[in-house]
Amino acid sequence: MAVRTETAHTGLKDTVVRALGTAGAAIGQLASGLGTAFPALIVLLWLAVTALTGVTGVGLLMAPAPLRALHALAERERRRLGRWGPEVLAPDPPPTRLRAALVDATTRRELRWLTQHGTLGLLLGLLGVLLPISAVRDSAFPLYWKLAPKDATATSIGIGTAHSWPDALAVALLGVGWILILLGLGPGMARLQGRPGRALLAAGPETDLSLRVAELTATRAAALDAHATELRRIERSLHDGAQNRLVSVTVLLGAARRMVARDPAGADELLERAQSAAEQALAELRTVSRSILPPVLADRGLEGALSGLAANCAVPCRIVVDVPARCAASVEATAYFVVAEALTNIAKHSGAAHATVTARGDGGRLVLCVEDDGRGGADEHGGSGLTGIRRRVAAHDGTLSLASPPGGPTTLKVELPCGS
Structure with missing residues (x-):
């Protein structure tokens, strides 16, 4: 019975730890979404102004700049989503000229993403930041409610005042409610925020991925070539430096051994030269080892x-x-x-x-x-x-x-x- 109770306690602890970790990751993802959601709203307004001024001709001259900003922001969102989940493969670079952009499928998808992320994504990101703050504030309210002014708002949502311990505990229960909302809805909110980007910014079925495959192939070839070049550099350093020094040490030691009986002074000089060569070889080996991975x-x-x-x-x-x-x-x-x-x-x-x-x-x-x-x-x-x-x-x-x-x-x- 005791073993079963301990097992249940361990299982509950693991569940709580996993839930907290998942909620924490969701909060981080929602907060990181603000880094692209706020610029998305700005670019969306910029494009709207460009469209409205297009009838005067000014918007036609402005169009390339917001389109470049759109494409750069979309690429930034792809990198963000890749850090929080599977990589979002980018399609071919979209055009920035107005006429080509109007008929480009990638640009149209990016515009749809911009609209959703600059509105719903921004709202979800703000909730991901404000809910934890509200949860901490309200949950800890009983610790400081007596220090607050009597007419101050008790809750984080701007309603109610606290004049007694029951009021303070009620505010703490509201904080517990925020925590439960985060635990229950946080991961879903994070998925909802990232869904438009994963659906609209990834390479579509009409996109030819051969360029991406060629790029990865070239990158791999360059990496292998760089590795081979590094190995040749290390081999050359060992062969031309330390190896020659060690050969010199061997030759000097052999000569000193033959001279030690008939010419002790000369043998001592050769041993000194051998020691100097060994020290130089050791220094060169240290230099080579540092070039591999600096300690x-x-x-x-x-x-x-x-x-x-x-x-x-x-x-x-x-x-x-x-x-x-x-x-x-x-x-x-x-x-x-x-x-x-x-x-x-x-x-x-x-x-x-x-x-x-x-x-x-x-x-x-x-x-x-x-x-x-x-x-x-x-x-x-x-x-x-x-x-x-x-x-x-x-x-x-x-x-x-x-x-x-x-x-x-x-x-x-x-x-x-x-x-x-």
């Missing part, structure tokens, strides 16, 4: 590792890191090498007086930005290492953008999925 990442994290790079950079460099949680080790290693290569390029080619490295977490993605005030004109095909950076980033299905007009400044921006 500083495990010891000090991404912020400490980037600070070390900045300290060793010939150009004064400022580091700003705002990454709340650790990313996958491979992602942090890629970020480290991207910044290391970028700072090396700045020191060698830019003539800059100052550089800034920014790393921040943005909804499941690690965003790196390396800026300098140098001469600009950086060229990915000019042998500056940018091709290798792009291959490393592509291996994680990340993106790289470079802005480097002549005269500067130069800005390198990289986005990496944190969990890859």
